[in-house]
Amino acid sequence: MADAARTRARRGLRRLRKASQYTLLAAFLVLLTLTVWPLGHVYLGAFLVADPLIAANSAMGGVLRIEMLLAVVVLLSPLLLGRAFCGYVCPTGALAEAVSPTERPSDGGPPRMRASRVPARARAILRALPPYVLIACGGLLLFASGSFLFFDPLTTLTRSATVLLYPALDRLTRVIGDVAYLAPPLRGGVDAVTSALTGRIVFTRPLTYGLQLGILGYFGMMLGLSRLEPRLWCRHLCPLGALLGLTGRFALFGRVVDAEVCIQCGKCEHVCPLDAVSGDHLSTDTARCQLGLECAEVCPTDAIRVGWLPSRTTFQPSRRALLGASGATLLAGFFTYTGLSRSERDVRLIRPPGARTETEVLGLCSRCGQCMKVCPTNVLQPAVTRAGIEGVFTPQMDYRLSYCDWSCSECGKVCPTGAIMPLALEAKRKTTIGRAYIDRNRCIPWADYKTCLVCQELCPIPDKAIALREVEVDDPRGGKVRLGRPEVLVERCIGCGVCENACPVPNESAIVVRAVAPERRA
Amino acid sequence: MERREFCRYLGVCTVAACTGGLAGCARLIDWSSGSRDTASRSMSGTETTSVQPTGTSVPTATPEAPAPPPDLAVWTGDDPESNVRAAIAALGGMERFVKRGAKVVVKPNVLTGRAPKYATTTNPQVLAGVVKMCLEAGAASVVVLDRPTSSARQAFDVSGLTAATQSAGGTLKILSDRNFERVEIPGGRSLTSWPLVADVFDADVFINVPIAKTHGMAGLTLSMKNLMGIMGGERGTIHQDFAQKIVDVNTLVKPHLVVLDAYRMLIRNGPTGGDLRDVRLAKTVVAGTSQVAVDAFGTTLFEMKPTDLDYLVRAAEQGLGIIDLALLSVARGQA
Numbered sequence: 001m002a003d004a005a006r007t008r009a010r011r012g013l014r015r016l017r018k019a020s021q022y023t024l025l026a027a028f029l030v031l032l033t034l035t036v037w038p039l040g041h042v043y044l045g046a047f048l049v050a051d052p053l054i055a056a057n058s059a060m061g062g063v064l065r066i067e068m069l070l071a072v073v074v075l076l077s078p079l080l081l082g083r084a085f086c087g088y089v090c091p092t093g094a095l096a097e098a099v100s101p102t103e104r105p106s107d108g109g110p111p112r113m114r115a116s117r118v119p120a121r122a123r124a125i126l127r128a129l130p131p132y133v134l135i136a137c138g139g140l141l142l143f144a145s146g147s148f149l150f151f152d153p154l155t156t157l158t159r160s161a162t163v164l165l166y167p168a169l170d171r172l173t174r175v176i177g178d179v180a181y182l183a184p185p186l187r188g189g190v191d192a193v194t195s196a197l198t199g200r201i202v203f204t205r206p207l208t209y210g211l212q213l214g215i216l217g218y219f220g221m222m223l224g225l226s227r228l229e230p231r232l233w234c235r236h237l238c239p240l241g242a243l244l245g246l247t248g249r250f251a252l253f254g255r256v257v258d259a260e261v262c263i264q265c266g267k268c269e270h271v272c273p274l275d276a277v278s279g280d281h282l283s284t285d286t287a288r289c290q291l292g293l294e295c296a297e298v299c300p301t302d303a304i305r306v307g308w309l310p311s312r313t314t315f316q317p318s319r320r321a322l323l324g325a326s327g328a329t330l331l332a333g334f335f336t337y338t339g340l341s342r343s344e345r346d347v348r349l350i351r352p353p354g355a356r357t358e359t360e361v362l363g364l365c366s367r368c369g370q371c372m373k374v375c376p377t378n379v380l381q382p383a384v385t386r387a388g389i390e391g392v393f394t395p396q397m398d399y400r401l402s403y404c405d406w407s408c409s410e411c412g413k414v415c416p417t418g419a420i421m422p423l424a425l426e427a428k429r430k431t432t433i434g435r436a437y438i439d440r441n442r443c444i445p446w447a448d449y450k451t452c453l454v455c456q457e458l459c460p461i462p463d464k465a466i467a468l469r470e471v472e473v474d475d476p477r478g479g480k481v482r483l484g485r486p487e488v489l490v491e492r493c494i495g496c497g498v499c500e501n502a503c504p505v506p507n508e509s510a511i512v513v514r515a516v517a518p519e520r521r522a
Numbered sequence: 523m524e525r526r527e528f529c530r531y532l533g534v535c536t537v538a539a540c541t542g543g544l545a546g547c548a549r550l551i552d553w554s555s556g557s558r559d560t561a562s563r564s565m566s567g568t569e570t571t572s573v574q575p576t577g578t579s580v581p582t583a584t585p586e587a588p589a590p591p592p593d594l595a596v597w598t599g600d601d602p603e604s605n606v607r608a609a610i611a612a613l614g615g616m617e618r619f620v621k622r623g624a625k626v627v628v629k630p631n632v633l634t635g636r637a638p639k640y641a642t643t644t645n646p647q648v649l650a651g652v653v654k655m656c657l658e659a660g661a662a663s664v665v666v667l668d669r670p671t672s673s674a675r676q677a678f679d680v681s682g683l684t685a686a687t688q689s690a691g692g693t694l695k696i697l698s699d700r701n702f703e704r705v706e707i708p709g710g711r712s713l714t715s716w717p718l719v720a721d722v723f724d725a726d727v728f729i730n731v732p733i734a735k736t737h738g739m740a741g742l743t744l745s746m747k748n749l750m751g752i753m754g755g756e757r758g759t760i761h762q763d764f765a766q767k768i769v770d771v772n773t774l775v776k777p778h779l780v781v782l783d784a785y786r787m788l789i790r791n792g793p794t795g796g797d798l799r800d801v802r803l804a805k806t807v808v809a810g811t812s813q814v815a816v817d818a819f820g821t822t823l824f825e826m827k828p829t830d831l832d833y834l835v836r837a838a839e840q841g842l843g844i845i846d847l848a849l850l851s852v853a854r855g856q857a
Binding site: 037038174175176177178179181182190191192194195198199200202203204205376377403405406407408444450451452453454456457458459460461462463464468484498502503504 | 544545546548551634635636671672673674675676679680693694695696698700701737738739756758759761762764791793794795796797800
């Protein structure tokens, strides 16, 4: 009777864990969906610094904010809760677990994880990886490169949803609307829904992002590895998991096994989602245990419970290996730091308003892509090559695609790291991020002797950063022609890109914005 | 896999592929050319433009007959909505234009997202006044629409026109490419067909509610130029032979009522503005039934003459309306 009650309680814990995972995944996506212009009070934003990796990186870069206290809690949680973060909280972990293959045991009972299909030798190497993952991250962090955050699970999910999910939703909404529009009675409804969703789910210009296939490939690989071994990425490769595992080594509370009762059947080893039970089954790898207690659920003799000071078998890399890895990382970090890519800057690389200096952006940016999610005009795009290999997926402006809206300064507000500083709208309107240059060889009034004023007409600067100079010139076709020729008034231009975006000259615009040193105008 | 299972799998895949393919085809439809041939459309209920100036025909009116409504009503006062109400009342009331159960489309100027004080977009209270009057006259629906040059959501929200429309009881419609239909412009000289908002032609009443602003190329943007906002497609190329193209659209689209908002006027750096020093508080509204007449009067607000605007001169030459202010009867008042 008591056994039945305990079994029920343990199944309840598994259900609770699943419920917690999916609830938080849903909450994460709801928050990200709410990360649109105009920002209300609820959006994802600084929640991401609850991630200790991001918080540590920002703190190294000199940015401190109150939300980082959450990160301290998360970082210390493994002392009492094991890697409960991985099992109960992490939304990426929830997805990795959801795609992990399961099988129903022959004796009935709940479905459990299928055994690993990775060959034993490869598996031994994988199991030893987390400390080295951590060392690599530490080396990059030390030399002010935030590029390792590309591999963080929370930024990966934010980025993948931004680049893949929302453009897909945009297109899907359009297609459904188009199909429904074929039936005239539905048209009123379709128009009403479209009006309500425009600027939130479906956009005036369809959402589009660079690097989509790359992100799809990386995210797909990350989840797909679970087919080889359940949660393979979480177990052996996740840098956040490795960091939490470092605290977990000193766990005070965790899984304990009654050696008198244990019959060494090995069922606990098979069901553990994070591969924390191995060898004698009596001790636990506290750097991995997420306190899901699925082992207790399947234990036929009920030998497993939780208690203080669990006996542990954590992987200990040799001192020589650790020193070697650290040395290699330091060298790699040093030469990244002193490399040419850190001092050269592509003139077409324009960072969003409020962005810090290029070095600081590379160091702080978490590559989460929230700025691109919130950007209402879709002008913020992931850098592919322009910011160098370190800067892949950092935000840059693409003015042929779109422009920076005069009534928006949301990218700085959602940035969890301060790589883009929050600017008041008035300050943003005076922040110069580039300047426009007219290509007189291609501009219609200059080259074609025809009238055009689109750039001047749409320039949002109150006193206009583009002037039309009235001239009477000799038309090469004969005669004279009077027209207004645009010229940029350099001290007024802030580089918002409205002109480059609107220029009717096809393909490459006849007025282009190029990078200048960032400056703030009082 | 068993044969039965395979067949079922194949069936599901086929259905999924067909659905996806058909949906994709719907996406490929160019809504702006819905019927293969360019549709020939006209405004409902607009009488053919009378070039007879009513101002000169005053003596023929018999004493018993009610005085014909004036060509223009110009009202000034501190409250934008009262100005609108008084001016439209002077034209014969909204009931003259909006019959019970009518579908009304209202077109403000929503160029881009700027607060109302910058006079870049139609005054929200002016728009709200028009919408309320339509509903009071018994309109079945009042749809407010425009195609801003920037993202529609920001433009409508920041300009205060979303809130104004909704609080007045109107329906805001953010346009998508489905709402445009390529329409033939029989009277067009430079522009012979263009994708235009179909709602304008489907409506019983179309009301143009522009704001008075300067414009780098057109000189001023008033009611005639405001019709660029119902044009779809790539509008960048319109700027060549600009004046003629504005006139061409006006040969086809003739609003039943024009309410020119000059409560705040943008007197420099139009059409986008953004500096309060460029805004003049005129506290005026000009209402009329002829875009040409309203715009001709509108030039005087900027101390200009109707003949200063190329498109007005051309419109008068083509017989679209009268620009000689002496021939127009104007009712003036203070609200």
